[in-house]
Amino acid sequence: MTLPLALTFGEPAGIGPDITLAAWSRRAALDLPPFYVLGDPQALERRAKALGLNLPIATATPATAVKAFATALPVADIGIPATASPGRPDESSAAAAIGSIDRAVADVLAGRAAAVVTNPIAKSVLYKAGFTDPGHTEYLARLSFQETGDPAWPVMMLWAPEVAVVPVTIHMPFKDVPQHLTRDLIFETGRVVARDLIDRFGIAQPRIAVAGLNPHAGEDGTIGKEDNLIVKPAIERLVADGIDARGPLPADTMFHEAARKTYDVALCMYHDQALIPIKTLAFDHGVNVTLGLPFVRTSPDHGTAFDIAGSGKADPSSLVAALKLAARLAVADQRKQRKPFAALT
Template sequence: MGAYGSRGADQAALAVTAGEPAGIGPDITIAAWRRRRELALPPFYVVADAAFLERRAGELGTAVPLAVVEPEDAAGVFATALPVVDLAMPVTSAPGRPDASSAPAAIAAIRRAVADVMAGRATAIVTNPIAKNVLYRSGFPEPGHTEFLARLVHESSGRECRPVMMLWSPELAVVPVTIHLPLADVPKCLDEALIVETARIVAADLMQRFGIARPRLAIAGLNPHAGEDGALGREDGAIVAPAVARLNAEGIAAKGPLPADTMFHAAARASYDAALCMYHDQALIPIKTLAFDHAVNVTLGLPFVRTSPDHGTAFDIAGTGRADISSLVAALALARRLAVREPVAA
């Protein structure tokens, strides 16, 4: 938690947001708590409308004891009841059917979780999936979770931070340098400074959070064959290669630009701790192929730990009990490990 908060990570619970109420976030949170002993889960509390969670448990055919608590008391009741920090904000959405209560509840949960972790009442944040289109219809101004988290940090502390999305699994860690852009716009938005700034943040968090003394970064080329010496595009020579040179001059172990089609087999992955990719699918296709059910979304560059399951709201199966909890379980375990600074092999 850096300088924020006074309670140790071994005393406070994780703050878990329920996410989009009409999605599977409430379902997998309830299911994870029910298997807390079997999976040796760290203590957590849910930021949600308690009455809504009780109703969803009933819809799932699951009897779950709930305890409305303050964050400081969550760890003490976790063994016998699912701790809930009640938003006192009625939620009326049904599984698979978001309504006017959905966006305000999702936003309020994120706000409360950030306030708790910044004050030291929670050890880290785990966010369940939100539905961006639902938030946008309510007037939500941010592109997504990570940008909203950065704004909340600034509002509460005056601190500017640039969040970076990393998808992590034991098999592979990837960072998309550009994220939600049309592919045609990527070359226009990609520049040397963006690659260098992103890599600095990744290297710093791999050292400070993951316990890797000297992180090794593999930097993908933008074009096929990393540009083939300019025959297949000039961006790799003009943008990516100078960025890699700057990083090495700063003492950051970086190699590239590398052809993306040979970066992700087992022997190649053993040579680096994280791969920086130039666009969304270049990063997400390999990790979702290797670790579809247990990859974790980790936000780097924040003054606290934030993880999230690497999947969406899955409206089509919400309320059915069929949602897979694997990614949430991995997100909970990783958040705890990062918060207590337990070395994590990337």
């Protein structure tokens, strides 16, 4: 890689600073790609002191980050102080977190960074400050549109060597899922997944296993009609589009070891149907990947963990996995001229 990864600060009161410092301190042993942090250098220095870490922090730019990375943690100062103490978000939290994301996306779209890696944010903190997007994924898609003028169809994929899963519907009450689940939504999601598995993950013919919505995938309509009326026609449309998709499959038999060998990604109908299996199999090293954007974005697959922030107990494994995967995908991305999918609906 000739360009560094842009790592966001995340929620200043959470474990983002902790795992960032821990990852950089083990950079050689873990063979990490070069990255720089977008945020408040003084806040990182305070957190390092609280953790008892004597490590150098250097104010840097994307252009100087690669060289600086070997001897100091490069930090691009975004000009927004982060004053929150570990476990105690304050009035600076939302501004610092959002400002870091904004700069990271601007850097990667301007060609100054290879990819965006995001530390965890606290959506409840952002909502109180007027944040209107449901989460990271949707906000990144909006930033992409504002910067490029191209609409994106963002898809959240949780990836680990053991399994990759995609929830078609994400952060909504379970009672609302059947009303939001449509043939077009399933098709669009599967199409984006297939393309990015080909282009970025290097899988020539991705195999997509599609879970049913209802128990036993509806048991041919006797336990709910949605699988026959919505899920099955969407799969047929994916197949007609040349995509290797099959289902709807009973979700309770999709995730044992033998079943996982038959597909590259599981397309699930709702949040917990996707996240329970990957967090069971790969809790410490799962990675959140946003597909469908004109740039690579990964993130640790965990939250802010306010209860252990500043304690030294935070495990950087998921961040390490996110950094390594971002570098791998960015190398593949540099070989192609990327544009997001426009929505068909």
